[in-house]
Amino acid sequence: MSSPDSAASYARDLAQVERANATGRTPAVFVHGLWLLPTSWDRWAAVFEEAGFAPVTPGWPDDPETVEEAQAHPEVFAGKSVGQVADHFCDLIGKLERKPVVVGHSFGGLITQIVAGRELSRASVAIDPAPFRGVLPLPLSSLRAARPVLGNPANFHRAVPLTFEQFRYSFANAVSEEEARELYDTFAVPAPGEPLFQAAAANLNPWTEVKVDTTAEGRGPLLIISGEKDHTVPWAIANASYKKQLHNEHAVTEIVEMPGRGHALTIDHGWRDVADTALTFIRRFAR
Numbered sequence: 001m002s003s004p005d006s007a008a009s010y011a012r013d014l015a016q017v018e019r020a021n022a023t024g025r026t027p028a029v030f031v032h033g034l035w036l037l038p039t040s041w042d043r044w045a046a047v048f049e050e051a052g053f054a055p056v057t058p059g060w061p062d063d064p065e066t067v068e069e070a071q072a073h074p075e076v077f078a079g080k081s082v083g084q085v086a087d088h089f090c091d092l093i094g095k096l097e098r099k100p101v102v103v104g105h106s107f108g109g110l111i112t113q114i115v116a117g118r119e120l121s122r123a124s125v126a127i128d129p130a131p132f133r134g135v136l137p138l139p140l141s142s143l144r145a146a147r148p149v150l151g152n153p154a155n156f157h158r159a160v161p162l163t164f165e166q167f168r169y170s171f172a173n174a175v176s177e178e179e180a181r182e183l184y185d186t187f188a189v190p191a192p193g194e195p196l197f198q199a200a201a202a203n204l205n206p207w208t209e210v211k212v213d214t215t216a217e218g219r220g221p222l223l224i225i226s227g228e229k230d231h232t233v234p235w236a237i238a239n240a241s242y243k244k245q246l247h248n249e250h251a252v253t254e255i256v257e258m259p260g261r262g263h264a265l266t267i268d269h270g271w272r273d274v275a276d277t278a279l280t281f282i283r284r285f286a287r
Helices: 004-023 038-050 067-072 082-094 107-117 140-150 153-157 164-170 177-187 194-204 235-245 271-285
Strands: 027-031 054-056 101-105 123-127 222-227 253-258
Touching: 004 054, 004 082, 027 038, 027 082, 027 107, 038 054, 038 271, 082 107, 082 194, 101 107, 101 271, 107 123, 107 194, 107 222, 123 271, 140 164, 140 194, 153 194, 164 177, 222 235, 222 271, 235 253, 253 271
Parallel strands: 027 054, 027 101, 101 123, 123 222, 222 253
Antiparallel strands: none
16 A cells, blocks of 8 residues: 555656646656655756756655655655666656656666667666666776665665765765765765665576666667766766667667766756757757
């Protein structure tokens, strides 16, 4: 049975879907990753709305509305699997009257590719996307970034916050100490441990939920954006995902590297350059 908080979260998401449907515009669905909330997309949503899209920024199941609520009730994040989150977004997208464009960051970038593989998006942008089954590189920086979760098997069932020092390494290594502190205070929330364990075991588990249909005929155009200095999803992982997606013979697949950018590239001072890169790609295929 759903909790009152879960019901309220889903009602907020449905209200956004209804507003998007009422506009008659092409929806732009934004998918956040671990340690962030849907509000991390607020500035992006404004840019896409000005460009003529109808922005939709759903949460993961049970997401609180604010960082303050998230920090007061971290337990609501626990127990969310990749499959559960992907199904949640696919359910919401199925309620849209027009096929959307989808933009996701980190594990949201993985979810974006799952959605595309289910042929539910018109065009997709995956930003520093978490790896899926078949993506083999495992750089040391990624292992270090994941250590706060993977270092304790009990975290599989827990919600795990990052300390500032951990956030600084995994998200905000490419910005100043002052900006890193501001980003941490403004955006960082606890995150479920389960998706990281799922991703770590994906290549050992034939039945994993962390898989993408890269050859689906209706996948649509896909852009992968990589931050040059990203510790969490460095170029080796992003490029390996790109090479897997290149197996799709039915749609454009592209990759671009953003110079000097870390994993916080969707929320730090240079977010607009990344948003414009995504928007330029999407405009080529979705009016």
